[in-house]
Amino acid sequence: xxxxxxSGPGLVKPSQTLSLSCVVSGGSIRSGSHYWxxxxxxxxxGLEWIGRIYSSxxxxxxxxxxxxxxxxxxxxxxxxxxxxxxxxAADTAVYYCASGVxxxxxxxxxxxxxxxxxxxx
Amino acid sequence: QSVLTxxxxxxxxxxxxxxxxxxxxxxxxxxxxxxxxxxxPGKAPKLLIYYDDLLPSGVSDRFSGSKSxxxxxxxxxxxxxxxxxxxxxxxxxxxxKGVVFGxxxxxxxx
Numbered sequence: 510x511x512x513x514x515x516s517g518p519g520l521v522k523p524s525q526t527l528s529l530s531c532v533v534s535g536g537s538i539r540s541g542s543h544y545w546x547x548x549x550x551x552x553x554x555g556l557e558w559i560g561r562i563y564s565s566x567x568x569x570x571x572x573x574x575x576x577x578x579x580x581x582x583x584x585x586x587x588x589x590x591x592x593x594x595x596x597x598a599a600d601t602a603v604y605y606c607a608s609g610v611x612x613x614x615x616x617x618x619x620x621x622x623x624x625x626x627x628x629x630x
Numbered sequence: 631q632s633v634l635t636x637x638x639x640x641x642x643x644x645x646x647x648x649x650x651x652x653x654x655x656x657x658x659x660x661x662x663x664x665x666x667x668x669x670x671p672g673k674a675p676k677l678l679i680y681y682d683d684l685l686p687s688g689v690s691d692r693f694s695g696s697k698s699x700x701x702x703x704x705x706x707x708x709x710x711x712x713x714x715x716x717x718x719x720x721x722x723x724x725x726x727k728g729v730v731f732g733x734x735x736x737x738x739x740x
Contacts (some may be wrong), residue, residue: 511714530635554733555632555718555733555734556667556675556731556734558720558728558729558730558731560728567726569727571715571726571728572726572727605675610680614663614665614680614681615722616663616665616680616720617665617667617675618677618680618686620674620675620676622674625672626684
């Protein structure tokens with residue numbers, strides 16, 4: 510069973526870059542069995558898919574965030590990361606990393622506990 | 631405004647059955663699998679149903695999923711207080727080239 514743990518600053522100033530990491534345990538990020546995925550949830554609101562990365566480095570991003578998002582993978586540390594630039598208060602949310610099954614059907618079989626990021630000066 | 635449409639809330643008495651609907655379009659539900667997630671209060675979401683109607687290991691068979699055309703449904707039978715949670719549907723969207731979620735449905739067990 511893959512386990513995921515997010516880490517990063519809980520407070521980011523407006524216009525700066527939000528940076529989060531997700532360490533994967535219980536499996537190799539190079540296994541090719543998953544897309545490594547970021548999802549966020551604003552207070553009292555629903556879930557929003559941010560994007561994903563495959564072990565090859567191939568990425569897909571939510572079109573509404575694409576111009577500001579970068580997801581990368583560090584196989585030596587078995588972790589992947591999220592960078593979101595030019596943040597505003599609207600980016601305040603709980604950010605989850607998840608493992609998305611690679612195959613005909615893409616679904617999230619394991620989730621991190623989530624980390625709250627507040628954008629405020 | 632979410633791409634997939636769910637009722638904001640549903641409620642039912644213990645031991646009864648409830649269904650949660652999820653409506654989409656031909657670019658998402660109509661052409662791709664639907665997955666459901668359960669989010670207990672203060673917790674991360676958890677996979678509940680995948681590929682329209684399949685249960686992951688460890689998920690109670692009181693939960694079931696179905697799909698017809700551009701709509702899907704989650705049914706929960708024998709309701710228990712521990713089922714109180716938010717439920718989200720999700721599917722790949724061919725037009726957006728990404729995953730879209732429903733707005734979530736809050737289940738209250740009366």
